Amino acid sequence: EAGVVQSPRYKIIEKKQPVAFWCNPISGHNTLYWYLQNLGQGPELLIRYENEEAVDDSQLPKDRFSAERLKGVDSTLKIQPAELGDSAVYLCASSLGVGGGTYNEQFFGPGTRLTVL
Amino acid sequence: QKEVEQNSGPLSVPEGAIASLNCTYSDRVSQSFFWYRQYSGKSPELIMSIYSNGDKEDGRFTAQLNKASQYVSLLIRDSQPSDSATYLCAVNGGGADGLTFGKGTHLIIQP
Numbered sequence: 001e002a003g004v005v006q007s008p009r010y011k012i013i014e015k016k017q018p019v020a021f022w023c024n025p026i027s028g029h030n031t032l033y034w035y036l037q038n039l040g041q042g043p044e045l046l047i048r049y050e051n052e053e054a055v056d057d058s059q060l061p062k063d064r065f066s067a068e069r070l071k072g073v074d075s076t077l078k079i080q081p082a083e084l085g086d087s088a089v090y091l092c093a094s095s096l097g098v099g100g101g102t103y104n105e106q107f108f109g110p111g112t113r114l115t116v117l
Numbered sequence: 118q119k120e121v122e123q124n125s126g127p128l129s130v131p132e133g134a135i136a137s138l139n140c141t142y143s144d145r146v147s148q149s150f151f152w153y154r155q156y157s158g159k160s161p162e163l164i165m166s167i168y169s170n171g172d173k174e175d176g177r178f179t180a181q182l183n184k185a186s187q188y189v190s191l192l193i194r195d196s197q198p199s200d201s202a203t204y205l206c207a208v209n210g211g212g213a214d215g216l217t218f219g220k221g222t223h224l225i226i227q228p
Contacts, residue, residue: 031213042121042205042218043161056215091160097213101168104149104213108160 001026004109006092012115018080021112025073025094032069033106034077035091043091043108049075050097079114087116119144123206123219131227136193138222140206143187148211150182152191155203155221165191196226 005024013019025032030051035043046065048056051072060067064083069075079086089111096103120143130136138152149168153161167173167180167189179192189208193200203223207216 033215035215040125040220042207042220043216044218045215048213048215050213089160095213100212102166104209104211105151105163105166106216107163108153111160 004092004094004107006090006109006112008112009110010113010115012117013082014117015084016081018078019082019114020076020078021090021092021114023075023077023092023109025075025092026107028096029094029107030072030097031095032075033093033095034067034075035093035108037089037091037111039088046077082114082116084116087114089113119147119208119217121206121208121217121219123204123222125220126223127225128222129225129227130196132196132198134196136196136200136224136226138191138193138204138206138224140189140191140219141187142189142206142208142217144208144210144217145184145187146210147184147187147208149209150180150189151207151216152178152180152189153205153207153218155205157203161205193224198226198228200224201226 032049034046037043049069091111092109093106152165165180177194181190203221205221206219
């Protein structure tokens with residue numbers, strides 16, 4: 001079974017430029033998450049999707065960040081404009097979703113390492 | 118605010134010994150508990166999940182949960198150098214909620 005796929009793996013941009021990250025979850029996983037991980041810290045949730053609906057975006061800085069999950073499969077996370085403090089690893093994860101127990105186990109993709117100069 | 122606390126380490130354990138990793142959480146309504154392993158430069162990898170009080174064993178790994186004490190632990194038996202990594206404790210309120218992570222414990226297995 002293929003895991004969560006993310007691209008690009010690395011991105012270097014100058015501040016004030018836009019950037020987008022793409023995620024393809026594990027086949028059949030209805031719930032998709034975007035997390036941000038800074039060096040030496042655990043991942044922090046940005047947004048959670050149930051199918052195509054964003055059900056928890058309370059931690060997403062909406063002035064510059066946006067996300068979409070068209071057709072309830074792939075998702076894109078965008079930052080516009082990027083700031084120096086946005087340098088981090090952006091992780092996508094997926095789970096089967098509602099059902100309890102192992103349905104809620106989240107599996108992470110390889111991440112996108114963003115460097116803002 | 119939900120918090121998950123872990124000792125950042127490094128925790129140094131001789132090869133073949135038992136490594137014991139601990140985690141406490143602040144939100145009493147937390148229902149699901151997970152341990153992830155993260156190698157340097159890699160993404161977190163799920164190694165254990167536990168949902169009820171007591172012990173859960175999987176190979177060399179044992180997760181322990183005590184909801185009354187708001188405490189989760191991970192034991193690694195017969196530690197190997199390949200177990201050297203950062204171990205992240207994560208909790209949520211159950212269901213498909215996002216996870217709240219600790220900062221992780223850096224484990225070093227000494228050959």
